[in-house]
Amino acid sequence: MSETNGIMNAAEGSTTLGNAYLEMDLLRFTTAGSVDDGKSTLIGRLLYDSKAIFEDQLEAIEQASRNRGEEGVNLALLTDGLRAEREQGITIDVAYRFFATPNRKFIVADTPGHVQYTRNMVTGASTADLAVVLIDARHGVLTQSKRHGFIASLLRIPHVVVAVNKMDLVEYSEKTFAAIEREYTEFSAKLDINDITFIPVSALNGDNVVDRSVHMDWYRGPTFLHHLEHVNIASDRNLIDFRFPVQSVIRPHQNFRGYAGTISSGVIRPGEEVMVLPSGKTSRVKEITTFEGDLESASADQPVVITIEDEIDISRGDMLVRPGNIPDVDNEIGAMVCWMSEEPLDRNRHYIIQHTTREVKAFVDNVAYRVDVDTLHREEADTLQLNEIGRIELTTAQPLYFDSYRTNQETGAFILVDPFSHNTVAAGMIRGATRTAEEVSELAEAFSRKEFEAARQAMRSPDVVWEGLNIPREEREAANDHLAAAVWFTGLSGSGKTTIARVLERRLFDAGVSTMLLDGDYVRHGLCGDLGFSATDRAENIRRVGEAARLFFEQGSVVLCTFVSPYRVDRDRVRALVPEGRFMEVFVDVDLETARERDPKGLYEKSDQGDISNLTGVSAPYEAPESPELTLETANMSVDEAADMVWKALVSAGIIEG
Amino acid sequence: MSSSVTSYRNSHLKDLEAEAIYVMREVAAQFERPVLLFSGGKDSIVMVHLARKAFHPAPIPFPLMHVDTGHNFPETIVFRDKLVDELGVKLHVASVQDAIDKGRVVEETGPEASRNGLQIVPLLDALQEHQFDAAFGGGRRDEEKARAKERFFSHRDRFGQWDPKNQRPELWKLYNGHKNVGENFRVFPLSNWTEMDVWQYIGFENIDIPHLYFAHEREVFDRRGTLLAKTDFVSLLPGEALERRTIRFRTIGDATCTGAVLSSADSMDKIIQEVAAARETERGGRHDDQRSEAAMEDRKKQGYF
Numbered sequence A: 001m002s003e004t005n006g007i008m009n010a011a012e013g014s015t016t017l018g019n020a021y022l023e024m025d026l027l028r029f030t031t032a033g034s035v036d037d038g039k040s041t042l043i044g045r046l047l048y049d050s051k052a053i054f055e056d057q058l059e060a061i062e063q064a065s066r067n068r069g070e071e072g073v074n075l076a077l078l079t080d081g082l083r084a085e086r087e088q089g090i091t092i093d094v095a096y097r098f099f100a101t102p103n104r105k106f107i108v109a110d111t112p113g114h115v116q117y118t119r120n121m122v123t124g125a126s127t128a129d130l131a132v133v134l135i136d137a138r139h140g141v142l143t144q145s146k147r148h149g150f151i152a153s154l155l156r157i158p159h160v161v162v163a164v165n166k167m168d169l170v171e172y173s174e175k176t177f178a179a180i181e182r183e184y185t186e187f188s189a190k191l192d193i194n195d196i197t198f199i200p201v202s203a204l205n206g207d208n209v210v211d212r213s214v215h216m217d218w219y220r221g222p223t224f225l226h227h228l229e230h231v232n233i234a235s236d237r238n239l240i241d242f243r244f245p246v247q248s249v250i251r252p253h254q255n256f257r258g259y260a261g262t263i264s265s266g267v268i269r270p271g272e273e274v275m276v277l278p279s280g281k282t283s284r285v286k287e288i289t290t291f292e293g294d295l296e297s298a299s300a301d302q303p304v305v306i307t308i309e310d311e312i313d314i315s316r317g318d319m320l321v322r323p324g325n326i327p328d329v330d331n332e333i334g335a336m337v338c339w340m341s342e343e344p345l346d347r348n349r350h351y352i353i354q355h356t357t358r359e360v361k362a363f364v365d366n367v368a369y370r371v372d373v374d375t376l377h378r379e380e381a382d383t384l385q386l387n388e389i390g391r392i393e394l395t396t397a398q399p400l401y402f403d404s405y406r407t408n409q410e411t412g413a414f415i416l417v418d419p420f421s422h423n424t425v426a427a428g429m430i431r432g433a434t435r436t437a438e439e440v441s442e443l444a445e446a447f448s449r450k451e452f453e454a455a456r457q458a459m460r461s462p463d464v465v466w467e468g469l470n471i472p473r474e475e476r477e478a479a480n481d482h483l484a485a486a487v488w489f490t491g492l493s494g495s496g497k498t499t500i501a502r503v504l505e506r507r508l509f510d511a512g513v514s515t516m517l518l519d520g521d522y523v524r525h526g527l528c529g530d531l532g533f534s535a536t537d538r539a540e541n542i543r544r545v546g547e548a549a550r551l552f553f554e555q556g557s558v559v560l561c562t563f564v565s566p567y568r569v570d571r572d573r574v575r576a577l578v579p580e581g582r583f584m585e586v587f588v589d590v591d592l593e594t595a596r597e598r599d600p601k602g603l604y605e606k607s608d609q610g611d612i613s614n615l616t617g618v619s620a621p622y623e624a625p626e627s628p629e630l631t632l633e634t635a636n637m638s639v640d641e642a643a644d645m646v647w648k649a650l651v652s653a654g655i656i657e658g
Numbered sequence B: 001m002s003s004s005v006t007s008y009r010n011s012h013l014k015d016l017e018a019e020a021i022y023v024m025r026e027v028a029a030q031f032e033r034p035v036l037l038f039s040g041g042k043d044s045i046v047m048v049h050l051a052r053k054a055f056h057p058a059p060i061p062f063p064l065m066h067v068d069t070g071h072n073f074p075e076t077i078v079f080r081d082k083l084v085d086e087l088g089v090k091l092h093v094a095s096v097q098d099a100i101d102k103g104r105v106v107e108e109t110g111p112e113a114s115r116n117g118l119q120i121v122p123l124l125d126a127l128q129e130h131q132f133d134a135a136f137g138g139g140r141r142d143e144e145k146a147r148a149k150e151r152f153f154s155h156r157d158r159f160g161q162w163d164p165k166n167q168r169p170e171l172w173k174l175y176n177g178h179k180n181v182g183e184n185f186r187v188f189p190l191s192n193w194t195e196m197d198v199w200q201y202i203g204f205e206n207i208d209i210p211h212l213y214f215a216h217e218r219e220v221f222d223r224r225g226t227l228l229a230k231t232d233f234v235s236l237l238p239g240e241a242l243e244r245r246t247i248r249f250r251t252i253g254d255a256t257c258t259g260a261v262l263s264s265a266d267s268m269d270k271i272i273q274e275v276a277a278a279r280e281t282e283r284g285g286r287h288d289d290q291r292s293e294a295a296m297e298d299r300k301k302q303g304y305f
């Protein structure tokens, strides 16, 4: 194979020492402990005993130890980072350390143990294969130790080591160790941890850290380092579900169009069939290209460039999968999140969700509960504060392609970014699409029956009643002699929305119906004059129009709204503002060709000439309604016929009289 | 032999390579005008190699920038120009000498004078001039304590400053490159590499590096325990004398403060063995890092890469 050339030469020329390094793999682990449990000392000890510390570093900490008036070398100083922290004598963030043995290279995400703790540990844990939980033998299992276990389980770190430290201060007592082991094992049974190992150590003296302790011959297990070196991580990868989020399009010249990315999970070979999300189109893999040459197969974690047989429009954020094994595609998502920002979660504003290589706008609709990380109890909550963990429901502006975090970390993890401060405000782990049977039964478990009903109610129907209007809508409706309603016309430009709505409005008005027409082009001049045509702006446009429609609705009118409104989620948001039975979604359906021919505003022509981008149906998506109240196929009917159909629908819905 | 090829493909080096490539592709996708800070040293040479891999078969989609102290070993410049030529990428040079001539910075004086600290201003000026919004640096977390907490995507405010207290948490592989106008990012694809990893990788990938890294004879003198090379930019102090020794460099930077080590390692394998046995960090040989315990941290806050 051509790809081996460069490597082969180098490998051939290398010495035994070089080859020894070839056998090394990589283990990323995170450490957690309360302040003073001896975490820094333990890591310092590992670095020191595994000779990862250089003499100049050692001299520096000897000097620093002397400056602090301490005897001997304070190993904890080795892992102690920034000056501010050094002055305060605490560590405040995640710091990364490195050491290696002939078998493995280790990356340690060292997280401190005070208030900011949860956020930092979640960060460190997100990339870890293994978590080390430190327990001070004198104090036994503390609430904090349980919290660490919970986070390890939440982030699904495959392996946990409980290091029972300061054994020298409890006379290396087997009984003390056994009691801690029993208590923690009992506790962790409630969690989702597959592999948990207990090791008695003295970080200060080095017992069972690198070398076997001479004080604890009752302990038969491995030393701490031996365990780290031998724990099996190769089987932790998901090699079944092929997922390839496209990072970017590589297009050096006309004849090559490849998709760059790192395979999230699974295996792929040239010739195999793939499906592209979101388009659902299928094709076959042509080549898997790398700098070293084309590959015969590629698997999880490999960065590659994939080319496919057919010309399909694919861009960053799309995902290649196998047609027989596709992830969930949904815009309503349930997730556990850890809140990481000083500013609490706000359900009245949007966030940006970063998921695989995609970025979309998201609203948090609901906080189902908060988990008390110390007791694991679920509490009612309507927001989350810094360092709190809870279960939320999100609606995204466009669907995500995801798996549950449990089955696939790469496609189940996301972060939320504040669109104004640009900070990362939350780390999320997807449980699944919202309101699955599993979720509902879980909720049922969480609350008593009555509370559950209330919770579900809150999830289903957003507040549709405006309290305290001076003249309630019902009174206006009685005076008008008809009910209020919102009729929402959606469809491509040129489908006939406005024309039909204008005819209908005239007929309603002539029949004495209080009515108002809100047209996309009019609001674009005033109410929404500051918005463009990106997905985000379109969503905001529809939100404002929805609120305006609602005002007319509450005033007793039959409001006619004509908006392209290409996104299902946006239309559903408007629907949610109006009570059931009063919202009528009218899909003005026309094929693109007919719309193009009509082209009343010359938009298609402009788009063809490249004067405008983001034209729905051409260069921006249109999501047809799934179950509209009414569909008008305007290619086959006159304007009057169409208006008539809406009229009849209003009559049969009991809004107006025939 | 095929077994070592398989091992290599599964080794920690391939893991680190994959991580760096992912980061580079993210930057190319998330930012409008990235640039790769190229010092001529081995870390930036490795970065260039990774960038070639990340975008192959397309060329590297961003230019390189050299913040030039003017105190280079001539070999560094020859190597740089040859590499740029081969790759067909654009090279920007931000010159410390120009900044001094324009009065933007003031040259330090005295025998301990160094231009390392003076790199900040021309760097920030050049970033602003070309509106680069992301700059790749070869910094590694193992180099120095202050770097242990550095992110892959390191946010800088409009003044190019780094605020250790206000760094975004970095989770999974989800890198947040959102920013305000005028702000930029420093990005470190080699964050999780150690000096040993870099050398191993150069060896296995057959990457060309300047001969300064290999043992050779050179005229050097001893200044407070650091072996400095004879160049046009340093003059001897009383009591210092030139000697011809067999040395090599573990880092290549400003020739006035980059220390050499006595070494007979004249091949990749010997270098790797030497690094494995070394009892001093590579920065141990960097004269100006010894000035204070928190030297690096101070420089970072001001915008040093």
Ligand SMILES: Nc1nc2c(ncn2[C@@H]2O[C@H](COP(=O)(O)OP(=O)(O)O)[C@@H](O)[C@H]2O)c(=O)[nH]1
Residues within 6 Å of the ligand: A033, A034, A035, A036, A037, A038, A039, A040, A041, A042, A076, A113, A165, A166, A167, A168, A169, A201, A202, A203, A204, A205
């Ligand atoms: N006797 C004893 N003291 C220890 C041990 N490990 C750590 N210590 C001491 O406990 C204190 C806190 O240790 P440190 O590593 O700074 O804790 P951290 O806050 O968890 O990083 C220091 O005074 C250490 O010397 C141990 O195994 N035995």
